[in-house]
Amino acid sequence: MPAQSSRELARTLGDLAVRMQAQKGTGETLHTIVEAAADIVPGARWVGISLIQGRKVLAKAPTDPIAAKLDELQNELGDGPCLTALRDHQTVHIEDMSTEDRWPEFSRQAMAFGVHSMLSFQLFVESENLGAMNLYGAEARCFSKESVEVGTVVAQHAAVAMFGAAAAGQFQSALASRDVIGQAKGILMHRNNVSGGQAFAMLTRASADTNIKLVDVARWLVSEHESDLE
Template sequence: MDGEHPRNVLARRLGDIAVEFQSKRDAESTLQAIVEGAVAVVPGARWAGISLIHGRSVEARVPSDPLVAELDTLQSQFDDGPCLDALRDHHTVLIDDMAAESRWPRFTQAAVARGVGSLLSFQLFVQEENLGALNLYAGVAGAFSDDSVVVGELLAQHASVALAGSAATAQLSSAVASRDIIGQAKGILMYRENLSGTDAFTLMVETSKATNIKVVDIARWLVEEHEAGLHRP
């Protein structure tokens, strides 16, 4: 609505998404929301997808574009690539300039030929021999910033819960609680909207995507609004 205060728009949109989100209960739709949210809110991201690693093969899940599934298939064929190495070495991989990267020459050449300029890959979980990753791609070199890493890590933590099941909820709670403002906002939503911790975090991601406001800024707004309400007569 023209002239409406941004905070009022955010509050109204948050309420709308809370209602819509009640129907998103299965893992597949949650993963889809994570991927869509990654493209919408992670600075620099143009394409995204969840990868599952089974032994030496990579399975693409909920890719935002066929290009993502194709790149996963290439890593399986080559038995080499940033996603595989990131997961096996238990760390985040950033390729700032795909054309200048020398670690995975066959993969990077294929990616450049398909218009990919940079990549950011996060490990999701490790369970026996099954591994998962959240992969973000950009069409230009140097697309991902420190802020991209922070937001991507939050999305990856949530995706871990959806992929690994309820047993990973404690891991997510611990990781998110370490980011104090987001942990507080999650608790407020859990109480106010009658949501689980996992659903409360996804609600913030969905709202971020819909409003183009960063997750951490939404969390800060929620906490400020809550604290202001405590002092009202």
């Protein structure tokens, strides 16, 4: 994308923050982020996000299969600009793949896909490292100082939005779990003429005896009860 004036950029970033806030769930948020980065950051042709899930780094929401392949390639190689950005907590800039000597195999394969430059930004909030946003360019030296500055701001907005979306998802999941456990308690109270505390103790004992999560035991009981009613 061509450079924008400071006023245009401020308005664009403000609109982006509103759009990300309006998304429902992490998936929609990620797609909004990569599409915005491709539109806003000068030089960006393809964009992908690598998320940390446990001990794995997973490629998510690529704007193009090229971005997905290069994000996944770094996992296969066990090294690359994205993994370095995550590990060293820094922005990584490859100006020209043909002269890049830190990741020779990655650079060689990237050029085979028509990628000649790259920016990788760590996505983090104060308490958590979420992943990295990877921008790929079709020409050498297509990322300028402005690209780095704009990309940094987009990455900051993205990290906050991702953290918020994940927290909202966890909250909804917790509410759903509490609801199904409450239903299961009610079933046991009715079947066995016991108190709520006694019903909950029965659920926790079944969970411990079967080595199955409490919420999954509750879901099974509710499902069985609903089947009996049909």
